[in-house]
Amino acid sequence: MSEVPVLTLDGPSGSGKGTIASRVARTLGWHLLDSGALYRLVALGAARRGIPMEDEAALADYALQMDVVFEVQPDSGEVLAKLDGEAVGDAIRTEQCGNDASKVAALGPVREALLQRQRDFRRPPGLVADGRDMGTTVFPDAGLKIYLTASAEVRAERRYKQLKEKGISASVADLFREIAERDARDTERRSSPLKPATDALVLDTSSLDINQVVDQVLEQCRERFDVNVR
Ligand SMILES: Nc1ncnc2c1ncn2[C@@H]1O[C@H](COP(=O)(O)OP(=O)(O)O)[C@@H](O)[C@H]1O
Numbered sequence: 001m002s003e004v005p006v007l008t009l010d011g012p013s014g015s016g017k018g019t020i021a022s023r024v025a026r027t028l029g030w031h032l033l034d035s036g037a038l039y040r041l042v043a044l045g046a047a048r049r050g051i052p053m054e055d056e057a058a059l060a061d062y063a064l065q066m067d068v069v070f071e072v073q074p075d076s077g078e079v080l081a082k083l084d085g086e087a088v089g090d091a092i093r094t095e096q097c098g099n100d101a102s103k104v105a106a107l108g109p110v111r112e113a114l115l116q117r118q119r120d121f122r123r124p125p126g127l128v129a130d131g132r133d134m135g136t137t138v139f140p141d142a143g144l145k146i147y148l149t150a151s152a153e154v155r156a157e158r159r160y161k162q163l164k165e166k167g168i169s170a171s172v173a174d175l176f177r178e179i180a181e182r183d184a185r186d187t188e189r190r191s192s193p194l195k196p197a198t199d200a201l202v203l204d205t206s207s208l209d210i211n212q213v214v215d216q217v218l219e220q221c222r223e224r225f226d227v228n229v230r
């Protein structure tokens with residue numbers, strides 16, 4: 001078993017995983033795995049190559065050989081992805097790409113193809129891994145597992161504000177429907193469905209702000225890991 005400590009943050013869309021994972025990883029000085037970005041990159045790369053979303057074998061093959069580089073921006077901490085040598089920008093952040101990612105992620109062979117790539121992110125001094133099955137399947141021996149959640153209404157409202165800030169128009173009602181559909185697909189699939197690990201700490205963030213969630217997660221990290229953070 002690897003000695004490198006891992007914190008897993010799993011949960012449904014809009015629960016705050018990405019935001020909290022990036023803040024906590026920066027504070028701890030640990031590496032970051034945005035596993036959802038990998039599924040989004042499979043969906044984007046496959047669409048660009050004309051691979052049909054039903055062709056499991058071709059999708060898994062692409063997931064195995066796609067060339068992905070994540071570059072952390074030193075100032076903002078923002079992570080930029082390069083796929084097959086090209087910066088993808090916001091193309092992987094659209095709701096369409098998220099929905100396509102959720103579809104390719106339901107395919108067992110695609111999940112299998114991404115498993116080792118995700119585990120390779122575990123490097124000293126530690127890893128914060130964000131996704132759906134980080135605590136259940138990818139890092140079952142993680143030292144701390146947190147399952148973030150929030151009501152679907154709150155999550156749709158957060159997504160609405162996030163899109164508005166980016167200048168993208170959307171309706172809360174459509175976002176709510178998409179979130180409910182994605183929740184259903186992610187929790188009902190057979191291969192590594194979205195659910196809290198039996199040893200995960202469940203944190204409902206519906207009435208917490210970002211700083212409150214970061215503080216609670218860091219508090220748990222201080223208790224579980226040999227870290228010295230304020
Ligand atoms: N606890 C929170 N309170 C309010 N807004 C939040 C909270 N956590 C995240 N957000 C905001 O909600 C949006 C979605 O968060 P994000 O981290 O992308 O979620 P996820 O990765 O789970 O889909 C972002 O705009 C983020 O700033």
Ligand SMILES: Nc1ccn([C@H]2C[C@H](O)[C@@H](COP(=O)(O)OP(=O)(O)O)O2)c(=O)n1
Nearest residue numbers: 013014035036037039101102105131132133
């Ligand atoms: N570990 C993971 C991460 C993401 N997925 C799938 C399921 C999700 O609906 C999509 C997109 O994930 P992502 O975390 O980027 O999406 P959100 O930011 O939560 O909306 O990928 C997965 O099945 N397993």
